[in-house]
Amino acid sequence: MQKFEYIQPSSIKSASKYLRKKNGAAMPFAGGTDLLGLMKDNIFSPKQLVNLKKVDDLNYIKYDETEGLRIGALTKLSDITNSEVIKNKYTALHQAASEVATLQLRNIATIGGNICQRPRCFYFRGEFDCIRKGGDTCFAVTGNNKYHCIVGGGPCYIVHPSDTAVALLAMDAKFKISSGNVEKVVTAKDFFVLPDTDDMKENILEDGDILTEIILPNLSSSSISSYIKVKERETWDFALVSIAGVFNRNGNIIKDGKISFGGVAPAPWVEEEVNKQLENFKVTEESISKLSGIAFKNHDALEMNEYKVILARNLIKKLLLNLV
Amino acid sequence: MSIKKSKFFFEEELIETIGEVSEEIYKTLPKNKKLKIIGKKIPRYDGYPKVSGKAKYTFDIKLPNMAYAKTLRSPFPNAIIKSIDTSKAKKMKGVIEILSHENSNDIKWYRDSSFLFDKHVRHEGDEVACVVAESENIAEEAIRKIYVQYEELDFEVDANDSMKNNKLKIHESGNIRKGKPDEYSRGDIEKGFQQSDIVIEDEFSTEIEIHNPTEVHCSVVNWENEKLKVWDSTQGIFSVRGSVAKALDMEEENVQVVKEYMGGGFGSKLEAGKYTVMAALLSKKIKRPVRIALDRKEMNLAVGNRPDSTQRLKVGVKKDGTLMALSHYSTASIGAYPTGGGCSWPLKTIYKCDNVKTEDYSVFTNTGKARPFRAPGHVQGIFALDSIIDDAAEKIGMDPLKFRLKNYVEKDQVWGAEYTSKLLREAYQQGAEKIGWKNRNKTPGSQSGYIKTGIGMASQIWWGGGGPPAHANIKITKDGIIHVYSGTQDLGTGTYTIISQIVAEILEVPIDKIKVIIGDTDITPYGPSSGGSTTAPSISPAVRDAAEKMKKKLLSAGAAIFKTEEQNVSYNEGIISNKQNNKIGFKEIVINVSGDMIVKGSREENLKGFVTQSFGAQFAKVEVDTLLGTVKIKNIVAAHDIGRTLNRQTLENQFHGGIMQGLGFALMEERIMDKDYGKMLNPNMHDYKIPTMLETPEIDVIIVSECDEKANNMGVKGIGEPAMIPTAAAIANAVYNAIGVRIKSLPITPDKILMALNPKN
Amino acid sequence: MKKSNQPSNPNRRKFLKGVGTGIAGAYLASPALETKAKNISNEILDSYEGKIDFSLTVNGQKYSRKIDPSKTLAEFIRDDLNLTGTKIVCNQGECGSCTVLLNGDAVYSCHMLALDADGGEVITVEGLESNDQLHPIQESFIEEDGLQCGFCTPGQIMSAYALLNKNSNPTDDEIKQGMAGNLCRCGAYPKIFDSVKAAIKK
DSSP states (O other), X not given: OOXXXXXXXXXXXXXXXXXXXXXXXXEEESSOTTHHHHHHTTSOOOSEEEEOTTSTTOOOEEEETTTEEEEETTOBHHHHHHOHHHHHHSHHHHHHHHTSXXXXXXXXOBHHHHXXXXXXXXXXXXXXXXXXXXXXXXXXXXXXXXXXXXXXXXXXXXXOOOHHHHHHHHTTOEEXXXXXXXXEEEEHHHHBOOTTTOTTOSBSOOTTOEEEEEEEOOOOTTXXXXXXXXXXXXXXXXXXXXXXXXXXXXXXXXXXXXXXXXXXXXXXXXXXXXXXXXXXXXXXXXXXXXXXXXXXXXXXXXXXXXXXHHHHHHHHXXXXXXXX | OEEEEEEEEETTEEEEEEEEEBOOOOOOOOOGGGOSSTTSOXXXXXXXXXXXXXXXXXXXXXXXXXXXXXXEEOSSSSEEEEEEEOHHXXXXXXXXXXXXXGGSOOOEETTTTEESSOSEEOSTTOEEEEEEESSHHHHHHHHTTOEEEEEEOOOOOSHHHHHHOSSOOSSTTOSBGGGSOEEEEESOHHHHHHTOSXXXXXXXXXXXXOOOOSSOOEEEEEEETTEEEEEEOOSOHHHHHHHHHHHTTOOGGGEEEEOSOOSOOTTTTSSOOHHHHHHHHHHHHHTSOEEEEOOHHHHHHHSOOBOOEEEEEEEEEOTXXXXXXXXXXXXXXXXXXXXXXXXXXXXXXXXXXXXXXXXXXXXXXXXXXXXXXSSTTHHHXXXXXXXXXXXXXXXXXXXXXXXXXXXXXXXXXXXXXEESOOOHHHHHHHHHHHHTGGXXXXXXXXXXXXXXXXXXXXXXXXXOOOOSOOEEEEEEOTTSOEEEEEBOOOSSSOHHHHHHHHHHHHHTOOGGGEEEEESBTTTSOBOOOSOTTOHHHHHHHHHHHHHHHHHHHHHHHHHHHTTSOGGGOEEETTEEEOTTOOEEEHHHHHHHSSSOEEEEEEOBOOOTTEEOEEEEEEEEEEEEETTTTEEEEEEEEEEEEOBOOSOHHHHHHHHHHHHHHHHHHHHTOOOOEETTTTEESOOSTTTSOOOOGGGOOEEEEEEOOSOOTTTOTTOBOXXXXXXXXXXXXXXXXXXXXXXXXOOOBSSOOHHHHHHHHOTTO | OOOXXXXXXXXXXXXXXXXXXXXXXXOOOOHHHHHHSOOOOHHXXXXXXXXXXXXXXETTEEEEEEEOTTOBHHHIIIIISOOTTSOOSSSSSSSOTTEEEETTEEEEGGGSBXXXXXXXXXXXXXXXXXXXXXOHHHHHHHHTTOOSSOSSHHHHHHHHHHHHHHOSSOOHHHHHHHHTTOOOTTOOHHHHHHHHHHHHHO
């Protein structure tokens, strides 16, 4: 690793100001489990790291029946998996957080970092001058694209690697972003960007922006949620495809619900056609088959990842079968 | 004791060595249940240093004034170095010296096909320069400041493409190693197919597998005047000594290689590393000890792998199950430098077949050179063979187990030699019983529901016999400690432990009186490199020979001390007694003998006309989620004939280990290479996936053998490799049994299952 | 099935732009950041010796040093304190061999900055033995043979220690989950599991 200066501000304001001033040469540093890896591989060599862990208090889980759930962005993933209220009321988030990496990494990694992590694409993380790093070629398109996206891609074809982001999208989460003096709240959907909007960033954060809080609405008492992640090994692996579902249900009738996917697109993804059907939806073998059939009809699978279309559709089946 | 020319079969070759062998013929030891220490659950000798963190591996060795070296490696798969500019790197604070082809002698490497620093770099990761600095971090940063101009050349990273490419010559002799395949035939293959009732043909493939031992390849070197001491994480101290001495144009006697503990090898540490020689050259120049350790990326690029395979098999059978003909064609990427990649050996030997033809192409590719990896050739070969054997059995409506029993062979089919022992039938029977073979799906894929289970099996054959020369010395010191010296290696395989057990058993003394010293070319007598499952069957008999000789020596000394003839004294539990029942213990004997109490023990010759092989069968029970494409291994039953069990616990552990590696090979391990740029895409331990605790199935290890009397004086066969050979094949057959579709390429990842089960999509 | 918006390159052999000719030997720094960053000369950082105050209690003993920010916790433990029981195997938080306890939690010491542990309490494998007596977990690993080459063993033991400290009577499944973040290339998992299970009773 190249040497760097370690800046340890105590307020968001000063952290944000510093980052903006350095114009990208300085990078925000939370748990560091993603950034350290990128630095060790010399993909990024920031001159300064701005430590967010001592900034104000961004480490909390607050639940209120009217306000819903508020999670500080610097909350460790292990604290999220240990939280009773998240386990009981926001189960998909609990399960998604539990699926991240391993225990030892969850003891360091933060939810903000998990949401903002960079893609796992071999070419992005290798010695390739790819589009996302400012070059003009996507090497995956004609190269190895087994793990890449089936929708939403072009000119870059990454998938967004975060598990928690998928659950948060299904739960209609909002993200609070601080930029020194200015704060704004955006929906999870608006937080992420697709490559045709910006092919070098996965989210809307600019230099100096810091994700400070995740806000989840209160879910009704008849709501259940879950997250399923399909991997090539049982732990310590990113999703081939993953699925989160939040449902308001009565027996085997879904009054309303939302399903989101990971591993299929450069951002956590929803299939609008599928979600539209989830109003007063009676779960039967037949209805599930029909539902999964309408998903990803207009996919753009690459040479090596057509299996993801099958897998994503099957995950709809699996998710709903688990409900009954 | 005499020097003899000794022959034994090993890894497809007849090996002849001239070495010292013992001529003592010892009575076969009784069955394990009658022995006190051998075969028992004795805790690992080196357990304490390892669990306490006190064990110093090569990686941990720190010498005063030590400097740190790192290697610059080619980012290109094939290129000529035009110039190297080290000026900026040299100016960095803390950088001491830099070596490259520009300022070092041409030291031949890779069987004279290249050099230590070759101007022509032939794979991503090929060495270009070596920097030594005050710290590892500085050396790493200095590497990035070396400016190299490369002339990039065309390249091939796939064996089949490389074979067809007439314009590119990776070596002068062309892209096929030796210019031709390794061929073998017996009987009349065409006639065999003609006489068959059913002929089937199919193609299978496996990927490059990378050893990735936990401890990286590393050396610490230090010169004392003209003598070089090398601490190396190696499976072959004498091999390293020889290679390093040759490279540095030194006498072997002036090179000492030491290895006390090592963090795994699996075959990747069987040869001397370029890094060791580079460190030695730098160390000599800067007159300081130098440490060089590879990082995980280098581990994946430059220190070996299991070749991949594309295999075309053709099987001819009669309706009654008789195998009439077997033909095998394979290609393998062996990397950029000469080595072997064939995988037809199991097909030639394990099932009875009079008409066999094999053709193995080892093909050069612009990728890291292959190195032996736990049962080279056999893991890939058995996967293809046992898959198509199952298919042949199904075609004639025969149970695959019955089919294998039908084609059971008592003798070796290549050399015509007798086996010293073969209990494969017992392995089949006991393994089948344990897994519940009777309850297997009669029709593959016939279960209802999304989760389908299946059972599959595969066989194993491997050279388990070892051979001379192998030595062990025993010296008893006046403090009553029995020192055993042997120039062998413990990779975690339990060598320390079995040596202590054998001495304790033969000398009938408590095991805590024994101190085992291995891995030092200066003080431990010659032992072979630890590969090919040769350590236990080579070293154990040598250790026994030494212990038996020490017993005789103690008797002789006791007789002298009691002033009587040797026939009037007897030995029991380390105590010599005379006819008057006076007793003297071994410690006292040593105190009373002037001079040293030392004996040298040697491995005896192998029996002429015989060949020693291990045999076995593994049975896998799997669960396939047909919605998600995931495979879960529920049970593995491993039934093996490996002669005598020396230590039940360490043996079980070895089998667990081989099975876990076989599981990894079956389900998740593969080097991912970008064909357009010739670069490895997953040179790390996250994208190169190895099994975790959560993949671990229930494993039952059944040893069907008691002792192989004819193999050696301990009745022992090697076990490291047998453990891994049949696992992937058994899993593949089990997956077929579960889902009714055969996956013919490893690893069996979810995408392959999903595409196989949904062909129209 | 979409392949690409880009014209296919008729020449199958492609060369990496910017790697090799005239550029630093092994790796590419991100060109995107290079263009965005202000031009801070490398020389300044090369001589930046980074003296940041740092204190850490390791195995009950407090250490105060001035260290460079880029030093990882594993490097501090191994190089500065000479506690070589903790191993570096992948140096990317991908294998678990460097596992130590930090403030009671198992962490990958190779994959965090030492400075991020400032003021905390670390326990390494060397800290488990006391008065020449092995910790029951270490004893169990010997009795049940939960190791082969031993290089991943300190990390395994520390994960077991962390697990049993938080949950003194884990189910089989909880044991496996607790140990899931430690790779063993020798494949000693069944006996590692047995060792942890045996340690529960002690």
